[in-house]
Amino acid sequence: MDEVMTGSDASSSFRSTSSQPSVFPSNTPLLSAFLAFALAQFLKLFTTWFKEKRWDSRRMLGSGGMPSSHTATVTALAVAIGLQEGTGAPTFAIALVLACVVMYDATGVRLHAGRQAELLNQIVCELPPDHPVSNVRPLRDSLGHTPLQVAAGAVLGSIVAFLMRSSN
Template identity: 75%
Template sequence: MDEVITAADASASFRSYLLEPSIVPSNLPLLSAFLSFSLAQFFKLFTAWFKERRWDSRMMFNSGGMPSSHSATVTALAMAIGLQEGVGGSAFAISVVLACVVMYDATGVRFHAGRQAEILNQIVCELPPEHPVSCVRPLRDSLGHTPLQVGAGALLGCSVAYLMKNSN
């Protein structure tokens, strides 16, 4: 005989699935990555204050700066996968390659694009007011990272993943 599932049964089953406590907390790599990203963005407030002696809350939402949140995120992901599943698996290999690409891009392409934007902004500021390009909005010049910023982000990401793994 065929079993019929009522709407009440389906709703109760769905609620118990959503409320099960092990759904999100069991994903150590994902949580490590998100926490590392959040901490790196939060730390940018203090490093910007240390550098410029003023608070700039926009730094929490900007790219660039110290430490690199991109590097923190991908290294936390790779480290957590390595700690949880071992370094011999495909997931670890993929995450390490992803981390290398992201960190290389942050110090290479994005860093130099930011430098170009800085120079272009300076050139536009020196144009006479009647020039058609003189009133364009300045380009964002804080795009990439120095190797030190990337290294600090990577260290943060590894530390967060290690601490999260050992706190369980």
């Protein structure tokens, strides 16, 4: 059975199958996710300075901290898909479930693993110098996020997705 395309369907179909090469992909959800991640990582420089009164450029590459870049990424992806395809689309459902899993993991498993690493590092520091594990490299303890850091990442990701949508 042949399907008839409406004007907007035909134009979007034409854009996506056009043979014109593009320097940048026109995938708004993907670009929103990458931009939200980059912004969140960049903002960690300033939130670290505000909290610790020192500049630490390594925060731009690390996990943990304010805001959650993982949350910003998956939230921007889900919101952009919801805006583009509607909240009834299967792709939105997938992105929303992925976002929920990432946010749950960030405030649950990863947060507690980081707290355990902090405690283990403290125990190792108190060992006598001749103990076999006294010279072990410290474990990374900034793995997870507080609920506030996750909420900030979600707000950032949503804002990025809305701004990217309105710029198209």
